[in-house]
Amino acid sequence: MIIVLKPGTQESDIDDVCRRIEGLGLRAHVSRGEQRTVIGAIGDDRFKTRLQALEALDCVESLVPILQPFKLASREVHPTDTVIEVDGVRIGGLELTIMAGPCSVESEIQLRTVAEGVKAGGAHILRGGAFKPRTSPYAFQGLEEEGLKLLSEARKLTGLPIVTEVLEPDRVELVAEHADILQIGARNIQNFSLLKEVGQCRRPVLLKRGMATTIKEFLLSAEYVLAGGNRDVILCERGIRTFETATRNTFDISAIPVVKKLSHLPIIADPSHGAGRRDMVAPMARAAVAAGADGLIIEVHCDPDRALSDGAQSMFPAQFDRLMAELRIIAPAIGRSICLDPVARRGWGS
Amino acid sequence: MIIVLKPGTQESDIDDVCRRIEGLGLRAHVSRGEQRTVIGAIGDDRFKTRLQALEALDCVESLVPILQPFKLASREVHPTDTVIEVDGVRIGGLELTIMAGPCSVESEIQLRTVAEGVKAGGAHILRGGAFKPRTSPYAFQGLEEEGLKLLSEARKLTGLPIVTEVLEPDRVELVAEHADILQIGARNIQNFSLLKEVGQCRRPVLLKRGMATTIKEFLLSAEYVLAGGNRDVILCERGIRTFETATRNTFDISAIPVVKKLSHLPIIADPSHGAGRRDMVAPMARAAVAAGADGLIIEVHCDPDRALSDGAQSMFPAQFDRLMAELRIIAPAIGRSICLDPVARRGWGS
């Protein structure tokens, strides 16, 4: 942390700031410029949150943090890419991982039809929501436990591992019985109780960025999970809230290379929520792969016009197939590939 | 809901859209303009979320909602102002309600000193955090249950009712034993499990707007609490996230009159978080009152430079006193007043 003092600060005030820094167990290093004196507080920045109170001292102009506040999530501490394996599917390696399925699990027949469709199209993991966080208390809230059972059956049928959202700390255990990957939704990115709970779970966690979450805060939320002991965190960019209303969110594609630089964790993209409209899912999906995403999570529905949630942004299976063909052309441009028959390759009987 | 069709839409497509609307139990009303045909879907908009799937039809240009999606929170359904009474203190009436106290409960002596200070300054309710949501897993997370007990003791000592934050659904009961008002923090504005839980609690709820929450979503979150049966919701504007970095948040003062127009619920302001810097708390507090807020919640600390959290934005007791004097001048400009000796007036022995 660097403490910038106001011009004309007296020596007695400089001494006072130094004493306060040292009182927190850090060293103070004074540097006098032509117009400003700055004091470096040397030690571990991650334990320096209490320095922030200095900001309100009359002689202090501003505080400038030097170190990133996350540690386990940082590439500094863990320089090589983390690759997570889920039932034979690898996330974060050279091959891209495609997760696809309906927004909500609605019925056995709906889930089975979509699951077989996306498997045929080349998806590696099946997505589907059993517990749905909805902005309005009057909207469809999911099939809940019944939905989890349908997901388990779909896995048996197709061999695809399952990713589904968990909303509450005391449901983590239940969801983990049925799901291979636990999804934390955008609205829960700073639900720290939930982050701590999945941090103690044996399942990989798919962590979606919140609508107003900075990349730094995103990695700090991952740090909560990692600090709990669970090292298998998959990050997911899904769009941020901006002034633009032509799209439901602004898909922050630049977050992908920024996260890749700061962190060793895999990052995938959710073009369905990032775009919010079916005709924009394919362009955003291609863009995310071209920008370096490790995979995608895509909403597909066989009858999206009648879907109980997110119908407008769900792709038809044929659109999903066409997108997969396009991605197979793009992936080699960045030294990546897409496994063609993932389930068969994992030795799952056809 | 109004469905705007693309120019040149054929009659067969118009018929198809009408059939889909009627299939959801609504009536369709076609209106042909010079350049656009629009179809009104008549019935209760609040149950029309499934209409959104129409947005993806090829012939549909856009969907335009006509009704507000919240109902119990709306002034339409409940035209007169809601006034909430907490142990003799009224929130939402002609008198302004001032809540003040430390960010975190740190110790018995710290809490007692601040509580007596703000009581002397004229505060009506004591604030103080026992469970602290922190962006970093390495920051001070609060005294937890011990903090709750210290708050109970401070109430006994000063007679001030207590407002404190609850973070998890399964702690609501515990916090409600010690607190008079349950605070839902900005990060939990769409933690629907928590909203449902406090919706079934007997305590008033202080609901803080999230950093990226629109006013419509803010009122929908209130709707979750109201729909659960708890009609005592106090809204709180505390700043939103924008591109400006000179302040920690952008205090959205215009939300106050907008909410007043849309809803009957009281709305107070949190200038401490809205500003993020001690020297800006008083101007923002005065502005909020001048804009029509029903009260304020303010962080005060006797030694903010050494506070365990939010020191930079905590006022000194003397600053709080000066602010109260300024507010007593401003309040009459909008036909409000501030009760001078609230505890005594409630018959609490001095």
Added chain:
Amino acid sequence: MIIVLKPGTQESDIDDVCRRIEGLGLRAHVSRGEQRTVIGAIGDDRFKTRLQALEALDCVESLVPILQPFKLASREVHPTDTVIEVDGVRIGGLELTIMAGPCSVESEIQLRTVAEGVKAGGAHILRGGAFKPRTSPYAFQGLEEEGLKLLSEARKLTGLPIVTEVLEPDRVELVAEHADILQIGARNIQNFSLLKEVGQCRRPVLLKRGMATTIKEFLLSAEYVLAGGNRDVILCERGIRTFETATRNTFDISAIPVVKKLSHLPIIADPSHGAGRRDMVAPMARAAVAAGADGLIIEVHCDPDRALSDGAQSMFPAQFDRLMAELRIIAPAIGRSICLDPVARRGWGS
């Protein structure tokens, strides 16, 4: 400027960075922390824009500017408040300055009626647009030179000085013949040619913050005018663009105390554009004054429902009168007042 190096940077790279800093005529000051080495570039930050290229060096993690990039606008260089006098009206002193009038000059009768109305209500300066910047090429673009002449006549009639917008560098001279204060609109906040031109003009400049302008950029735009030789700059907060769509803009009331701290220039507020809706103008106006604004600029129209522009946000004269009465109560809370009969006091014969 502080250059933060990546962990593990080699001595040869540190030397290279130092050589580059010294090559720009600055001194390099190396400081080694436990986890990071930082290098201070000492000299005048304002001429250090070329240091930014260092950001792309492999060994550089980030650059941290220490000094504010503006100089003439800063309170550091000019500690006391600037007070600007326009034909006997003072802007930036203890008395608040109220500018009011129609959005657009529409006709002689319209302008005269509004001008007499706002004068009676206590306004000190008359506003009115002759050249209108409009988002659509098909909207009313103002009466142009004819509008300027009507403004001149209104001044003769009422004694109120005139503020009006100038859009183009080659019209500055023409507008300055008719106007007492030249307004630079939000869309031109970084029209540097225009800023340079009014910097050489003898008229005070009212500079409106742009929709996405940070406070730092706002003061840098003021710096363009000041650097041109014109020291009479009045800043104006008028709302920024955020994700919230319930209001046309988000009125950034916190900008007022921030600017007051950084700069000696007067700052007024435009609650009409900040709110965008007539019923929110009064609350925002009161809030701005309570937050410390030096004055207001308000749109008033005698028949706003038929106004050629901005009708929805224009106040009726009676609303303006009521607002002035409220402001007279609020102003003393912060040690300010509002002159009651400004024109008479300036010796302007009635």
Added chain:
Amino acid sequence: MIIVLKPGTQESDIDDVCRRIEGLGLRAHVSRGEQRTVIGAIGDDRFKTRLQALEALDCVESLVPILQPFKLASREVHPTDTVIEVDGVRIGGLELTIMAGPCSVESEIQLRTVAEGVKAGGAHILRGGAFKPRTSPYAFQGLEEEGLKLLSEARKLTGLPIVTEVLEPDRVELVAEHADILQIGARNIQNFSLLKEVGQCRRPVLLKRGMATTIKEFLLSAEYVLAGGNRDVILCERGIRTFETATRNTFDISAIPVVKKLSHLPIIADPSHGAGRRDMVAPMARAAVAAGADGLIIEVHCDPDRALSDGAQSMFPAQFDRLMAELRIIAPAIGRSICLDPVARRGWGS
């Protein structure tokens, strides 16, 4: 335009609104729902800006525009893609157009070296700034007319057409003598005088989206140029301002398919400004092409660490070559290609 009335609006008020609508030469069409009465104002929305004053009537809840406010820029009026030809280079067709060169023209040798480098790499058009809009009055402002001459010489030497920025209406003619395409920068997106001036010029215009410009406003600014008579407008996405500070701007990749749907005009992307950091230019460039952009404009510098402006975001020529190779793999995924030797193909003698 649809006017939504408040619940309980009386018949006399409904009649009054209808009369006002008809007074503007439009037809009123009343539709009564269960909870709301809405009135459609039928006629040409583009001339309905005066309807906005209705928003402030007591009985009006909101106004909902139905038609897009732009016309010449819309795909509705002009369904097929516009292809612009500049000296043999086509923009908006099946082949992607790559514009590259230094941020600023700094010297003859600098410009020549970069121009030959990007030509060798496969660029089709040379970019370079002679007039530079700079946030600070103390930053390098460009070589101005001398820079224009150097650009003319570079065209003679390489055969590459030139794109360069024009800042002021009265310089349009001068810049058009030297440039093949006139660039309007992000800060001038609503400098309507400049838009009108280039609307009367014979050169194609490259129009960059502003930092806080919605897509609708972006197309309205294009409409200004088109309405002036110049039909050759190339749109350019270059990033918007959001809360995220890890990147200089948030590159709004979703704007590309949205604009493609609404408008027939070609749209290219500026990944250099969109990203703001050299190591992120290639991922953003690939993403833009994958999302459907018609081309790119990229900053390249032979010695970016010493560039007079934007050094941190300028690519080295070798990075540019590598990017071009990646783009040649990606383009076929969306049915596009990149011309390999554009200058030779146009018959320009080597």
